[in-house]
Amino acid sequence: MIEKFDRLHGLPDGFFDITTANIRSLFPNPTLVQLEGRDPRFLFISILLHGNEYTGLKVMQQVLSDHAHDLPRSILLFIGNVRAAEANRRFLPGQVDYNRCWPGTDLEPSPTSGMMQRVVEIAHGLPLFAAIDIHNNTGKNPHYACITDPKMENQNLAARFNRVGMVFNHHGVSTMAFNGICPAATLECGKPGDPEGIKHACRFLEDMLTLGELPHKRPTRHALHLVESHLTLNVRDDVSFEFDPDADADLRFEPDFEDRNFTLFDPQQVFGYTRVARPIAITDTDGHDVTDEILRVEEGKIYLNNTMMPAMITQDKLVVRQDCLCHLLQDYLPYHETEF
Ligand SMILES: [Zn+2]
Incomplete structure (x- = not known):
C-alpha cells in the first residue's frame, strides 16, 4: 500500500x-x-x-x-x-x-x-x-x-x-x-x-x-567551503536539559548556545554542563554510538576531544527530542582528490 x-x-x-x-x-x-x-x-x-x-x-x-x-x-x-x-x-x-x-x-x-x-x-x-x-x-x-x-x-x-x-x-x-x-x-x-x-x-x-x-x-x-556532517548529537531520552547553566536539570548549556552554530569549539572550551555520567549520545551516519570518542566529561563539564563546529543547534525542545540537538561538522577532506 x-x-x-x-x-x-x-x-x-x-x-x-x-x-x-x-x-x-x-x-x-x-x-x-x-x-x-x-x-x-x-x-x-x-x-x-x-x-x-x-x-x-x-x-x-x-x-x-x-x-x-x-x-x-x-x-x-x-x-x-x-x-x-x-x-x-x-x-x-x-x-x-x-x-x-x-x-x-x-x-x-x-x-x-x-x-x-x-x-x-x-x-x-x-x-x-x-x-x-x-x-x-x-x-x-x-x-x-x-x-x-x-x-x-x-x-x-x-x-x-x-x-x-x-x-x-x-x-x-x-x-x-x-x-x-x-x-x-x-x-x-x-x-x-x-x-x-x-x-x-x-x-x-x-x-x-x-x-x-x-x-x-x-x-x-x-x-565553496565544504564542511562535512557525519555526527549527530542527541540528548538521551531520560535526561532533562535546559539552556541555563544554573537550572535544575541533568544537562545544561549556555543561553546563547545556538549562536555557536558554525563556530569552532576547541577541546578546552566547555561545551555544556552535566550532573549525569552520559547525558549525550553521538552517532555517526551508520548509527554507531561514537560518544566516547568525541567527547569527555570532567568534573561536570563536557568537552569535545577535537576541534569541531556545531551546526543546526536548536533550542526548541520538541525538535531536540524529535530530531537532534545539533550536528558536529569538520572540514570536508576528499580522500582521493589532491587538487582543487
Ligand atoms: Zn527540514
Missing part, C-alpha cells in the same frame, strides 16, 4: 493566497504539481517535507507569481507533509519523517516510503535539470546547501546558493534519491519564514530557472 498523493498539471486557483494553516483546503493530500515551461528540462522542487518549515511554500508562491504567464523552465513541485504543515509540526505522531523515507532509506518500508518511491519514479521519467529540496532550521544558522554526494555538479549547485556548503549522509533524504540522475541539493534557509531566507532561496531558484548549464569545473575553495 502506498500513501495517497494527488497529481495536478497546473496550479489550483487560490495557490497564491494559502498559508500552511489552510493548505489542505487546496492540497488535502501530498501533491505533485507538473508545470510546463519553455525549457523542458524540469526543476524538481520539494517543499514542506517537514511540515513546520514553510519557507518553501512562500518561495514557490513568490517565484510562480513572478512567472505566472511565462515559466522559463518546467517545474515538478512536490508538496509534502500537508497534514503536519496544517498543524505546524515537523511531522505528526504516528507519521514517519518525510525526509528520511526516500529511496535509500534504512527505515522499514511504509506507505510513505512507497509514495516517495513513486514520486521519484515519476521524476526520473522526465528530463531533469536539478532537484532542490527547501528546508528551514530551528536555530540561528547561515543559509547553506547540503549535498549527499560531493561530486562536481552538486558542488556547483551548492556554490550557487552560498559559499559554505555541507556534505551530509543521512539515508533516506530526498536529495540522495536524485544522485546519479541530476544535480541535487537541500537548501537550508534559516528559520521558518525568515524574510532573508525566502529572498535568498527565490534568487537561487530564479537562477536555476534561467541557467543554461552548470559550470563544468569544480568550484574553488573560495567559492
Whole structure:
C-alpha cells in the first residue's frame, strides 16, 4: 500500500493566497504539481517535507507569481507533509519523517516510503535539470546547501546558493534519491519564514530557472567551503536539559548556545554542563554510538576531544527530542582528490 498523493498539471486557483494553516483546503493530500515551461528540462522542487518549515511554500508562491504567464523552465513541485504543515509540526505522531523515507532509506518500508518511491519514479521519467529540496532550521544558522554526494555538479549547485556548503549522509533524504540522475541539493534557509531566507532561496531558484548549464569545473575553495556532517548529537531520552547553566536539570548549556552554530569549539572550551555520567549520545551516519570518542566529561563539564563546529543547534525542545540537538561538522577532506 502506498500513501495517497494527488497529481495536478497546473496550479489550483487560490495557490497564491494559502498559508500552511489552510493548505489542505487546496492540497488535502501530498501533491505533485507538473508545470510546463519553455525549457523542458524540469526543476524538481520539494517543499514542506517537514511540515513546520514553510519557507518553501512562500518561495514557490513568490517565484510562480513572478512567472505566472511565462515559466522559463518546467517545474515538478512536490508538496509534502500537508497534514503536519496544517498543524505546524515537523511531522505528526504516528507519521514517519518525510525526509528520511526516500529511496535509500534504512527505515522499514511504509506507505510513505512507497509514495516517495513513486514520486521519484515519476521524476526520473522526465528530463531533469536539478532537484532542490527547501528546508528551514530551528536555530540561528547561515543559509547553506547540503549535498549527499560531493561530486562536481552538486558542488556547483551548492556554490550557487552560498559559499559554505555541507556534505551530509543521512539515508533516506530526498536529495540522495536524485544522485546519479541530476544535480541535487537541500537548501537550508534559516528559520521558518525568515524574510532573508525566502529572498535568498527565490534568487537561487530564479537562477536555476534561467541557467543554461552548470559550470563544468569544480568550484574553488573560495567559492565553496565544504564542511562535512557525519555526527549527530542527541540528548538521551531520560535526561532533562535546559539552556541555563544554573537550572535544575541533568544537562545544561549556555543561553546563547545556538549562536555557536558554525563556530569552532576547541577541546578546552566547555561545551555544556552535566550532573549525569552520559547525558549525550553521538552517532555517526551508520548509527554507531561514537560518544566516547568525541567527547569527555570532567568534573561536570563536557568537552569535545577535537576541534569541531556545531551546526543546526536548536533550542526548541520538541525538535531536540524529535530530531537532534545539533550536528558536529569538520572540514570536508576528499580522500582521493589532491587538487582543487
Ligand atoms: Zn527540514
